[in-house]
Amino acid sequence: MKNYLLLLLLLPFLLKSQTLPQIFVHTDRGAYFPGDTVWFKAYVMNEGLLDAESHNLYLNMGNGDGVIRQRSILLLKNGMAAGYLVVPRQGIANNLFLNAYTKAMAVRPELYYIKTIPLIPESTTAPSSASALFQDNEIQLETYPVGGSFIAGVENELLIKSYLKGGKGISTSGRITDSAGSLSMPFHTDSTGYTRIKINPEPNTAYQVFWRRADGRDETGSVMDINYVSSKVMMQDMGSDSIRITVQSNMAANYELEARINYRQLFNSPVDFSASGQKNIYLKKSDLEQGILQVFLRHNTGKLLGRSAHMLGPPSEVFLTPEVVFNQNSMEEKGRNSFSIALSGETAAYLSIAITDIQMPVDTIDNIVGDIYLKPYLQNKNNDLKQYLAHQDKLQDILQNHLKPINFGELDRLPVVKDSLLYLKGKILMRKNEWTRFYARYQKLMSHDKKSKVGQRGASFGYKKQGDKQMVYTEVVPDSSGWFSIPELTFYDSLETRFSQIYRDLKFDEYKISYHFSDVPPLDKISVPSLEEQRLNNTNINNTGYYYGADYYIDNKGMRHIREVPVYRSKQQKRLDELEERYTSRAFRGKPEFVFDPHSEEQIIKRSMSLEQYLKMKIRRPTYGSIFLNERLISESNEVNLLLESDMSQIVYVKYYDYLQYRDFEGKATLVYQLTPAEVDRDFGKRIDQQTVGGYLRSKTFHNKIYDRTLERLVSDYDYRPTLYWNPDFEIKQKEQIVTFYNNSRAKGCWITIQGVTQSGKLVFYQKKYPN
Numbered sequence: 001m002k003n004y005l006l007l008l009l010l011l012p013f014l015l016k017s018q019t020l021p022q023i024f025v026h027t028d029r030g031a032y033f034p035g036d037t038v039w040f041k042a043y044v045m046n047e048g049l050l051d052a053e054s055h056n057l058y059l060n061m062g063n064g065d066g067v068i069r070q071r072s073i074l075l076l077k078n079g080m081a082a083g084y085l086v087v088p089r090q091g092i093a094n095n096l097f098l099n100a101y102t103k104a105m106a107v108r109p110e111l112y113y114i115k116t117i118p119l120i121p122e123s124t125t126a127p128s129s130a131s132a133l134f135q136d137n138e139i140q141l142e143t144y145p146v147g148g149s150f151i152a153g154v155e156n157e158l159l160i161k162s163y164l165k166g167g168k169g170i171s172t173s174g175r176i177t178d179s180a181g182s183l184s185m186p187f188h189t190d191s192t193g194y195t196r197i198k199i200n201p202e203p204n205t206a207y208q209v210f211w212r213r214a215d216g217r218d219e220t221g222s223v224m225d226i227n228y229v230s231s232k233v234m235m236q237d238m239g240s241d242s243i244r245i246t247v248q249s250n251m252a253a254n255y256e257l258e259a260r261i262n263y264r265q266l267f268n269s270p271v272d273f274s275a276s277g278q279k280n281i282y283l284k285k286s287d288l289e290q291g292i293l294q295v296f297l298r299h300n301t302g303k304l305l306g307r308s309a310h311m312l313g314p315p316s317e318v319f320l321t322p323e324v325v326f327n328q329n330s331m332e333e334k335g336r337n338s339f340s341i342a343l344s345g346e347t348a349a350y351l352s353i354a355i356t357d358i359q360m361p362v363d364t365i366d367n368i369v370g371d372i373y374l375k376p377y378l379q380n381k382n383n384d385l386k387q388y389l390a391h392q393d394k395l396q397d398i399l400q401n402h403l404k405p406i407n408f409g410e411l412d413r414l415p416v417v418k419d420s421l422l423y424l425k426g427k428i429l430m431r432k433n434e435w436t437r438f439y440a441r442y443q444k445l446m447s448h449d450k451k452s453k454v455g456q457r458g459a460s461f462g463y464k465k466q467g468d469k470q471m472v473y474t475e476v477v478p479d480s481s482g483w484f485s486i487p488e489l490t491f492y493d494s495l496e497t498r499f500s501q502i503y504r505d506l507k508f509d510e511y512k513i514s515y516h517f518s519d520v521p522p523l524d525k526i527s528v529p530s531l532e533e534q535r536l537n538n539t540n541i542n543n544t545g546y547y548y549g550a551d552y553y554i555d556n557k558g559m560r561h562i563r564e565v566p567v568y569r570s571k572q573q574k575r576l577d578e579l580e581e582r583y584t585s586r587a588f589r590g591k592p593e594f595v596f597d598p599h600s601e602e603q604i605i606k607r608s609m610s611l612e613q614y615l616k617m618k619i620r621r622p623t624y625g626s627i628f629l630n631e632r633l634i635s636e637s638n639e640v641n642l643l644l645e646s647d648m649s650q651i652v653y654v655k656y657y658d659y660l661q662y663r664d665f666e667g668k669a670t671l672v673y674q675l676t677p678a679e680v681d682r683d684f685g686k687r688i689d690q691q692t693v694g695g696y697l698r699s700k701t702f703h704n705k706i707y708d709r710t711l712e713r714l715v716s717d718y719d720y721r722p723t724l725y726w727n728p729d730f731e732i733k734q735k736e737q738i739v740t741f742y743n744n745s746r747a748k749g750c751w752i753t754i755q756g757v758t759q760s761g762k763l764v765f766y767q768k769k770y771p772n
Helices: 369-376 385-390 391-404 408-412 434-451 530-541 572-583 602-606 611-618 636-644 710-715
Strands: 024-028 037-046 056-063 067-075 082-088 095-101 114-120 139-145 155-163 175-177 184-188 196-200 209-210 218-222 232-239 241-250 253-261 264-273 275-284 291-299 304-312 321-330 335-340 348-357 425-429 460-463 472-476 481-485 494-501 512-516 552-554 558-563 594-596 626-629 651-662 665-674 688-694 723-732 737-742 749-758 761-768
Touching: 024 095, 024 114, 024 348, 024 369, 024 749, 037 369, 037 723, 056 082, 056 552, 067 082, 082 481, 114 218, 139 391, 184 196, 196 391, 218 636, 232 253, 232 291, 241 253, 241 291, 241 304, 264 275, 275 688, 321 761, 335 723, 348 594, 369 749, 369 761, 494 512, 512 626, 512 688, 552 611, 611 636, 611 651, 626 636, 723 737
Parallel strands: 232 304, 626 665
Antiparallel strands: 024 037, 037 082, 056 067, 056 095, 095 114, 139 155, 155 196, 175 184, 175 209, 209 218, 232 241, 241 275, 253 264, 253 291, 291 304, 321 335, 335 737, 348 723, 348 749, 425 481, 425 512, 460 472, 460 494, 494 688, 552 558, 594 651, 651 665, 749 761
């Protein structure tokens, strides 16, 4: 046996390969009602620290069919960003799903971070047992040789896992026998479903494994697959500050040993055996970032012979658990609570804190350790990661038999990308071949202007950020492909744009501006978890006692409570409200069947259209009834015809009623509001493109409820809040920090979940129920 320290380990740190970040999204709750707001905090890490080099996080939300319902881009600051999403009230069956990725990951959807957002069904009664999803409770069993294979003639270690069909580990007992009947090796798995035994299988001998079924009496069994190789690789935590990598071989051979931390290659070095034996390589844990260390042993032909994995972290534990001490703990309705948070040995930590009603499900909230360091590498992403993390000695067993194969060679060949702030870009789209002819004429005009020293002229581009009163105008010059850019124009939420051609003798007869606030192509569909994972989430939610109705909910005592549903007005509705207030009188403010804002519609902006053409296209009725112009009934046919022939550039607002009652009039009616000659925009028409485009998702502040006076607690309305407290920007910079929150009207208790990252890159996780 030969022990040595591999000196070449120092060389790989000089190599630069593509590194990919790890992403985690912490939401304020584990499940949501239709119409709810999802508050979240995103963490992006790379090479063991919060990723200061990534500026943009792309976040898409969709349903189980892969249909994207919302696209967002977050502006990261030191690898973190907070935001919110609104759950649709209709059209979602069970779950929503988030996809999050950076520019470096954009071309590899299999690397995206996927998070399930379970929805609580719209039901006011508890689900019956017949409607609950059935989960097979038969015990399954797997065997896995540590190191990936067996070497003949030496003692091997065998990992055994027992679990239910859904993936949850369960204890069982069994035995391993050989075909000759001379071997009967007993084993017993623990409560997490794992155990390890020593075994020295003989070549040309068949082995079977038997284990107890769920009833605890009858046995079932299967044939063990014994695969012999000449060499394999294993890892062992040596305590203190070192990891030992052991390469074992029963013959003289040449191998290649590769080590990776997360997605990053640590080294790739030859290992030569002049005779059978064992070689050990020692790594200092203090020199390695936190995460998954994987080693691969290959024959010099490239064939994989063995693989092993180890969870790296602080010497004593995988993650840090903050110390939480209550200073004030109230069980009164709307009562005040206060606790302190401390992290020993850390100078700074960036955390997000969620406190929810004790009745709300939290077992669906993903754990930051599991999401960053386990899920990207595991084949089976089940809901038992918290159980494994609670039994940290089982992490190595999880990694040994649940790692999915990843083609790291392809990842290493990905180009190294640089991330930067996003700015608005646009492209002029025209019919086939029309842009080429137009651009040639455009170049001639610009050449003439240069000779006459007039100066190059471009197109007029105007923009107005949210909250601004006036548009800012500039000139943009498109390139030969129709692209133009607006330097340093970055923005939150939305931007109103106006694009028009300056040259009078160049008129865009048909064109459209395609705006882009992204440097990666948008996804067509969202990636969703496996059906097995979705079933696990649904089962957890359906077994809770928090039931939802459209306008009320019923608590566990059967009491019905009115829900406060936040109202979110779209920009279109805001515009319609403004038109309604400006143009209609009180007598005509009843609710119509249809209401239209023509000057916000692309087809009206781009081309000329008469009122008659517009009404036929928009009002889905055999007739549009009588016509009121600026609230005056038009009865003369000639006047009606003239109005129907008028261009839509003059019509600012249209309403249609299946039944309208006004003075002596009753029946179908269309209300048309026409601009005065002074109000008509002379530039309105086919040469103008007006759009509203989206930018970075703006962070909003969650308003934590405060009852600081006794009178306020007594006279205020019933407090139904499922989320009692949410703070995505909690920082610990001193010895301890104080958190204060108030109960809702139920006052039955709460769940406290704390997650985050320290300045040194250590993960933080805490989750506890109060009272226990």
